Amino acid sequence: MQFDNEARVFFSAKSENESFARLFAAGFLTQLDPTISELTDVKTAVSEAVTNAIIHGYENQTGMVELFCGYAGNHIYIEVADKGKGIENVEQAREPLYTSKPEMERSGMGFTIMETFMEHVRIESKVGEGTRIFMEKTLAKE
Amino acid sequence: MELKFKRKNKTLIIQISGEIDHHTSTELRRQTESALEQMGGRNIIFGFQEVTFMDSSGIGVMIGRYKQIQSLGGRIAIACPNEKVEEIIRLSGLSRLLPSFPTLNEAIAYAEGRESDAV
Numbered sequence: 581m582q583f584d585n586e587a588r589v590f591f592s593a594k595s596e597n598e599s600f601a602r603l604f605a606a607g608f609l610t611q612l613d614p615t616i617s618e619l620t621d622v623k624t625a626v627s628e629a630v631t632n633a634i635i636h637g638y639e640n641q642t643g644m645v646e647l648f649c650g651y652a653g654n655h656i657y658i659e660v661a662d663k664g665k666g667i668e669n670v671e672q673a674r675e676p677l678y679t680s681k682p683e684m685e686r687s688g689m690g691f692t693i694m695e696t697f698m699e700h701v702r703i704e705s706k707v708g709e710g711t712r713i714f715m716e717k718t719l720a721k722e
Numbered sequence: 723m724e725l726k727f728k729r730k731n732k733t734l735i736i737q738i739s740g741e742i743d744h745h746t747s748t749e750l751r752r753q754t755e756s757a758l759e760q761m762g763g764r765n766i767i768f769g770f771q772e773v774t775f776m777d778s779s780g781i782g783v784m785i786g787r788y789k790q791i792q793s794l795g796g797r798i799a800i801a802c803p804n805e806k807v808e809e810i811i812r813l814s815g816l817s818r819l820l821p822s823f824p825t826l827n828e829a830i831a832y833a834e835g836r837e838s839d840a841v
Contacts, residue, residue: 599741
């Protein structure tokens with residue numbers, strides 16, 4: 581894939597870095613002059629993916645999360661990856677309200693929100709190796 | 723994220739400002755539980771006027787508080803959410819359990835079971 585511009589960052593799987601990840605994605609994509617609503621959609625989807633990496637991928641243990649942002653024209657690409665435990669059943673994880681951690685008061689809405697706020701979401705996951713989430717969205721051009 | 727607590731009749735009003743995510747939701751949960759214990763109240767209203775961002779972690783906290791308040795026979799409501807917060811609540815299918823109101827007064831009226839007073 582050839583991007584017009586791209587940026588990649590790695591950060592510790594700490595909940596403090598969730599807001600950093602949102603700001604990184606929003607700051608990079610501001611170059612495309614998105615609407616506030618589009619920017620909030622991307623920030624929310626990034627927040628959900630990064631939170632999943634921290635809580636489910638690494639289960640709050642040490643690890644690094646990778647965040648990639650790129651665009652070609654007005655089409656944006658986001659990837660969030662971890663090298664954590666991986667998802668055993670991706671289809672089940674995508675179901676609305678499904679959570680493997682109800683004791684942590686998780687709503688089970690993470691993937692549903694990613695799929696609603698972005699146009700395309702693809703999940704690659706291998707148990708014991710980690711998870712990579714690919715998200716795409718086309719920004720409206722005036 | 724900053725929280726301000728106020729008790730009005732049987733309702734605990736929690737004004738939230740800033741961002742609600744997995745990181746800040748831990749504090750939101752802890753402080754809400756502590757305020758319920760210290761200030762009392764049968765109902766909870768989350769004031770969202772100054773919330774700039776919320777992801778599904780916020781929904782998790784509110785479901786948890788809904789269960790707690792329901793056991794006391796109370797109600798829970800959200801006041802002044804922005805469009806995106808409303809969309810997240812709607813997506814979670816919880817609009818009926820966690821109703822949203824455009825003003826704090828309407829949310830208080832609902833929580834106290836006098837919806838007809840809310841103007």
